[in-house]
Amino acid sequence: xxxxxxxxxxxxxxxxxxxxxxxxxxxxxxxxxxxxxxxxxxxxxxxxxxxxxxxxxxxxxxxxxxxxxxxxxxxxxxxxxxxxxxxxxxxxxxxxxxxxxxxxxxxxxxxxxxxxxxxxxxxxxxxxxxxxxxxxxxxxxxxxxxxxxxxxxxxxxxxxxxxxxxxxxxxxxxxxxxxxxxxxxxxxxxxxxxxxxxxxxxxxxxxxxxxxxxxxxxxxxxxxxxxxxxxxxxxxxxxxxxxxxxxxxxxxxxxxxxxxxxxxxxxxxxxxxxxxxxxxxxxxxxxxxxxxxxxxxxxxxxxxxxxxxxxxxxxxxxxxxxxxxxxxxxxxxxxxxxxxxxxxxxxxxxxxxxxxxxxxxxxxxxxxxxxxxxxxxxxxxxxxxxxxxxxxxxxxxxxxxxxxxxxxxxxxxxxxxxxxxxxxxxxxxxxxxxxxxxxxxxxxxxxxxxxxxxxxxxxxxxxxxxxxxxxxxxxxxxxxxxxxxxxxxxxxxxxxxxxxxxxxxxxxxxxxxxxxxxxxxxxx
Amino acid sequence: xxxxxxxxxxxxxxxxxxxxxxxxxxxxxxxxxxxxxxxxxxxxxxxxxxxxxxxxxxxxxxxxxxxxxxxxxxxxxxxxxxxxxxxxxxxxxxxxxxxxxxxxxxxxxxxxxxxxxxxxxxxxxxxxxxxxxxxxxxxxxxxxxxxxxxxxxxxxxxxxxxxxxxxxxxxxxxxxxxxxxxxxxxxxxxxxxxxxxxxxxxxxxxxxxxxxxxxxxxxxxxxxxxxxxxxxxxxxxxxxxxxxxxxxxxxx
Ligand SMILES: Nc1ncnc2c1ncn2[C@@H]1O[C@H](COP(=O)(O)OP(=O)(O)O)[C@@H](O)[C@H]1O
Ligand SMILES: [Mg+2]
Numbered sequence: 001x002x003x004x005x006x007x008x009x010x011x012x013x014x015x016x017x018x019x020x021x022x023x024x025x026x027x028x029x030x031x032x033x034x035x036x037x038x039x040x041x042x043x044x045x046x047x048x049x050x051x052x053x054x055x056x057x058x059x060x061x062x063x064x065x066x067x068x069x070x071x072x073x074x075x076x077x078x079x080x081x082x083x084x085x086x087x088x089x090x091x092x093x094x095x096x097x098x099x100x101x102x103x104x105x106x107x108x109x110x111x112x113x114x115x116x117x118x119x120x121x122x123x124x125x126x127x128x129x130x131x132x133x134x135x136x137x138x139x140x141x142x143x144x145x146x147x148x149x150x151x152x153x154x155x156x157x158x159x160x161x162x163x164x165x166x167x168x169x170x171x172x173x174x175x176x177x178x179x180x181x182x183x184x185x186x187x188x189x190x191x192x193x194x195x196x197x198x199x200x201x202x203x204x205x206x207x208x209x210x211x212x213x214x215x216x217x218x219x220x221x222x223x224x225x226x227x228x229x230x231x232x233x234x235x236x237x238x239x240x241x242x243x244x245x246x247x248x249x250x251x252x253x254x255x256x257x258x259x260x261x262x263x264x265x266x267x268x269x270x271x272x273x274x275x276x277x278x279x280x281x282x283x284x285x286x287x288x289x290x291x292x293x294x295x296x297x298x299x300x301x302x303x304x305x306x307x308x309x310x311x312x313x314x315x316x317x318x319x320x321x322x323x324x325x326x327x328x329x330x331x332x333x334x335x336x337x338x339x340x341x342x343x344x345x346x347x348x349x350x351x352x353x354x355x356x357x358x359x360x361x362x363x364x365x366x367x368x369x370x371x372x373x374x375x376x377x378x379x380x381x382x383x384x385x386x387x388x389x390x391x392x393x394x395x396x397x398x399x400x401x402x403x404x405x406x407x408x409x410x411x412x413x414x415x416x417x418x419x420x421x422x423x424x425x426x427x428x429x430x431x432x433x434x435x436x437x438x439x440x441x442x443x444x445x446x447x448x449x450x451x452x453x454x455x456x457x458x459x460x461x462x463x464x465x466x467x468x469x470x471x472x473x474x475x476x477x478x479x480x481x482x483x484x485x486x487x488x489x490x491x492x493x494x495x496x497x498x499x500x501x502x503x504x505x506x507x508x509x510x511x512x513x514x515x516x517x518x519x520x521x522x523x524x
Numbered sequence: 525x526x527x528x529x530x531x532x533x534x535x536x537x538x539x540x541x542x543x544x545x546x547x548x549x550x551x552x553x554x555x556x557x558x559x560x561x562x563x564x565x566x567x568x569x570x571x572x573x574x575x576x577x578x579x580x581x582x583x584x585x586x587x588x589x590x591x592x593x594x595x596x597x598x599x600x601x602x603x604x605x606x607x608x609x610x611x612x613x614x615x616x617x618x619x620x621x622x623x624x625x626x627x628x629x630x631x632x633x634x635x636x637x638x639x640x641x642x643x644x645x646x647x648x649x650x651x652x653x654x655x656x657x658x659x660x661x662x663x664x665x666x667x668x669x670x671x672x673x674x675x676x677x678x679x680x681x682x683x684x685x686x687x688x689x690x691x692x693x694x695x696x697x698x699x700x701x702x703x704x705x706x707x708x709x710x711x712x713x714x715x716x717x718x719x720x721x722x723x724x725x726x727x728x729x730x731x732x733x734x735x736x737x738x739x740x741x742x743x744x745x746x747x748x749x750x751x752x753x754x755x756x757x758x759x760x761x762x763x764x765x766x767x768x769x770x771x772x773x774x775x776x
Contacts, residue, residue, distance in 0.1 A: 063554070065554075073556070073603070075554075075556075076554035076555075076556075076603065077554045078553060078554055092641075093641070121600070126573040126574075126575070126741075127573060127741075128572070128573035128574060128600065129600045159597075159598035160596055160597065160598040160605060161595075161596055161597035161598055162597070162598070
């Protein structure tokens with residue numbers, strides 16, 4: 001626990017220390033200089049989990065710590081260099097808990113701080129510290145080299161067991177010195193200094209559409225948000241920082257295609273057809289590396305449950321996949337460097353930026369009306385595809401149901417702000433349960449196929465011996481039995497979701513109105 | 525959480541010196557660390573400049589309802605907390621007169637330790653009801669052993685006692701206050717196979733720097749990090765960490 005006070009001028013700092021020393025017995029501690037880097041994933045997973053990981057470079061080593069945003073300490077470790085991923089930490093609680101928050105995402109530098117701290121302690125009659133104080137001065141830098149000066153901060157840190165002394169010092173600082181505590185953490189101040197907002201990327205669509213807006217305007221806003229998402233992920237995708245950049249990029253592409261395909265007759269038909277074709281191309285371009293990512297991640301996951309000997313035997317498969325993944329990534333890059341992609345960027349942006357009439361028959365209709373129609377239709381299709389699904393249903397039909405669910409989900413996400421949030425959220429939660437099972441079923445299907453292909457490739461290339469092939473066979477068996485289990489669960493889930501009751505819920509949802517935005521909660 | 529107890533039936537062998545420095549080293553490595561001073565003499569509490577007083581004394585320690593966390597003091601060293609001693613702990617055995625209370629004390633220590641990576645117990649000498657609680661709660665007993673014939677006997681007594689009680693606690697003795705100029709010390713250190721249980725490889729040398737701790741009221745490692753004895757404590761800590769990892773059930 002601590003309190004922070006912003007000082008307007010550095011000279012106040014010296015004065016404050018001497019006044020404190022007049023009032024309380026104090027002890028000067030060693031000053032500290034640190035080059036500090038705050039780390040987070042691209043989508044701010046740590047910040048969202050009310051925490052922050054930072055790495056202090058101090059005399060040649062690197063102290064990594066994970067604190068709660070309110071200053072409570074979670075974990076520390078000394079490492080040779082800052083970790084790129086949670087898995088770079090030494091085994092133990094720090095690594096396991098961090099892994100649970102950041103998953104496969106890379107820890108990226110969010111902001112860098114150069115900081116000098118003057119430190120004193122207020123002590124008791126035994127010369128034991130009872131309150132710690134520090135005066136921090138420094139500069140912050142974001143993604144560029146440009147350094148910004150940070151305000152000087154007086155920081156009081158409470159020590160467990162000495163709460164009363166802390167209250168006394170705090171009262172002195174606030175009442176006698178007249179300082180007011182600020183809510184901003186060091187991270188907040190540094191982010192503000194370099195012009196970044198925490199949570200500036202989420203991977204979620206957060207739009208507030210007007211129910212009476214023209215459909216073409218509303219659709220352009222949706223498409224523009226999706227386009228922004230693609231742009232935001234492109235650099236990380238190109239640099240191959242972690243698999244989620246490509247994943248989020250592809251989700252945005254898929255949603256864009258879904259929007260063009262499902263919210264019909266908004267644009268001129270030729271325009272729709274042309275861009276639908278281009279985004280389909282972008283989907284094909286980025287598909288192979290993603291499939292290989294899924295396969296590699298899946299393999300890693302499945303391996304964890306296997307005996308060590310079998311795990312070792314599967315290593316050549318993983319190696320083979322990795323080299324295929326590299327080749328696929330290189331092809332993807334040349335696609336993104338092509339004139340075709342540049343033209344798509346240019347023309348798409350132009351379409352989204354014009355205010356001109358979309359040109360389609362639905363362009364001028366109120367968006368809420370059209371949204372309702374499309375969502376109802378998408379649900380009807382899910383019901384139709386789900387009817388009679390059983391353990392014997394061929395994988396193709398399951399696949400079609402999965403696609404139908406996905407389309408419904410996308411529509412709900414595009415237009416969620418037009419209806420009552422609680423209803424939309426509940427409906428999406430219910431749909432998501434079904435989608436999770438469909439996703440599992442599909443992943444297991446794809447992985448079996450991929451494993452067979454990889455094993456066959458490896459055999460043909462002379463890179464697999466009998467143990468590796470046997471291990472692959474064992475893994476395929478396991479996947480098969482898990483898939484059978486997933487299908488049984490699936491039949492239950494479909495029976496639960498594709499019902500008249502859900503249809504009635506959807507009717508109520510579509511008739512509902514969004515709550516008036518709560519002014520206390522701001523615009524976010 | 526790992527609980528390490530600095531323990532020996534004998535006093536004046538270097539338990540407190542070891543507990544204080546090992547706890548400091550653990551905290552300095554980034555681990556959340558707690559040291560519990562269970563000795564009514566309060567030498568560890570003294571060393572960290574904390575007032576020796578637990579409101580309610582041993583009774584509250586053993587039989588209290590409220591969590592022990594309220595007695596914890598943060599030391600001057602980042603990441604290192606202390607549960608101070610109280611003079612009333614000399615009557616601890618009277619309070620522990622039923623197995624129920626021994627169990628309760630172990631449970632209370634374990635609950636307190638839950639938020640830490642390492643918990644060090646600085647124990648009073650002797651085998652008592654309080655040490656039964658220590659044997660139950662600790663993962664390992666770190667036993668400072670002066671290389672003398674008598675210490676060898678005490679270590680054997682301890683080993684026998686633990687065997688009789690079928691205790692699962694590991695015993696990790698090390699040679700303490702070693703003076704290599706003395707023939708007896710040399711002879712005993714060079715014949716570890718004659719000891720009743722395997723010794724850790726690190727020895728803590730006899731050193732006047734260690735004695736200065738109680739005058740300065742700081743861990744040796746904090747005020748003279750490069751002294752021979754401080755480096756010996758660091759080596760001992762590294763060895764302990766490695767030894768504790770070895771017991772992990774299977775590869776992680
Ligand atoms: N390695 C050492 N060299 C010299 N003196 C030591 C050493 N270890 C401990 N001492 C001194 O011996 C006395 C007892 O040590 P202490 O750590 O308090 O033992 P215990 O806790 O077992 O009673 C103290 O005065 C201490 O300063
Ligand atoms: Mg002692």
